[in-house]
């Protein structure tokens with residue numbers, strides 16, 4: 001997909017990995033809806049991007065992904081503002097620390113709901129233009145995470161859900177891909193360190209140093225998944241030991 005002129009929504013777009021997704025998409029000429037709980041940070045990013053690119057292609061909408069109405073409003077806002085929706089990054093996520101039920105709601109249920117709502121407007125069967133959906137999982141969707149069993153479970157769920165939509169490319173013109181970053185130094189990672197130390201030992205940070213990747217590299221991976229029309233049902237890894245590559249699963253015999 002040629003990104004220039006297309007419209008993207010990034011949930012959790014106000015900071016961290018989602019912020020770099022927004023920066024990369026605007027830099028590639030997209031209209032971007034920054035959807036997040038964090039109004040101040042989201043609006044500041046929006047202002048900064050529009051000033052930097054002398055454009056009005058970044059918009060912020062306060063959105064709680066656990067609210068169906070908020071997700072619907074975000075999609076309608078994208079279409080009202082830019083006339084279309086081509087790219088959805090279901091990126092918002094939280095640790096399981098302190099509220100594992102909330103982690104399931106945000107990391108898994110909301111990804112399902114956001115994907116389903118986007119399919120309705122993107123589908124060529126409904127008069128849409130087709131599109132690309134990128135769901136942010138984690139290397140914790142491929143490897144278990146000691147100290148984050150529910151979190152890892154939500155990411156395994158995102159992976160299985162997303163891969164089970166691979167038929168949409170042929171039927172609806174929608175490609176669904178998953179991005180699995182290793183540790184990324186963001187507020188989420190910093191908040192998780194005590195749990196990791198409990199589970200992996202005091203030398204966690206030294207042991208895991210080689211696995212830490214930059215959010216800019218994750219955004220580069222996302223751009224690759226959007227631009228490359230051959231990428232459907234792709235599971236991209238973004239890791240310190242390999243950089244950007246693709247995880248190959250055993251093909252289903254069904």
Ligand SMILES: NC(=O)C1=CN([C@@H]2O[C@H](COP(=O)(O)OP(=O)(O)OC[C@H]3O[C@@H](n4cnc5c(N)ncnc54)[C@H](O)[C@@H]3O)[C@@H](O)[C@H]2O)C=CC1
Pocket residue numbers: 011012013014015016017018035036037038063064065066091092093094106136137138139180181182183184185186187188189
């Ligand atoms: N940081 C890491 O080590 C890794 C993170 N990931 C995943 O990447 C995604 C982004 O994580 P980070 O940027 O690291 O986290 P972060 O904590 O820095 O940013 C997450 C963003 O999501 C927003 N958010 C949280 N709950 C929300 C809700 N209910 N509605 C709307 N927005 C909400 C927050 O306000 C924040 O702006 C998450 O899905 C996370 O699971 C995946 C692999 C590694």
Ligand SMILES: CCC(=O)/C=C/C=C\C[C@@H](O)/C=C/C=C/C=C\[C@@H](O)CCCC(=O)O
Pocket residue numbers: 094095096097137138139140143145147148151181182183184188189192195196211239241
């Ligand atoms: C407290 C745990 C929790 O609730 C939240 C954790 C939040 C983010 C971290 C998670 O998404 C990242 C996991 C990254 C794992 C990275 C590396 C390992 O899987 C080893 C990879 C080995 C390899 O690349 O072959």
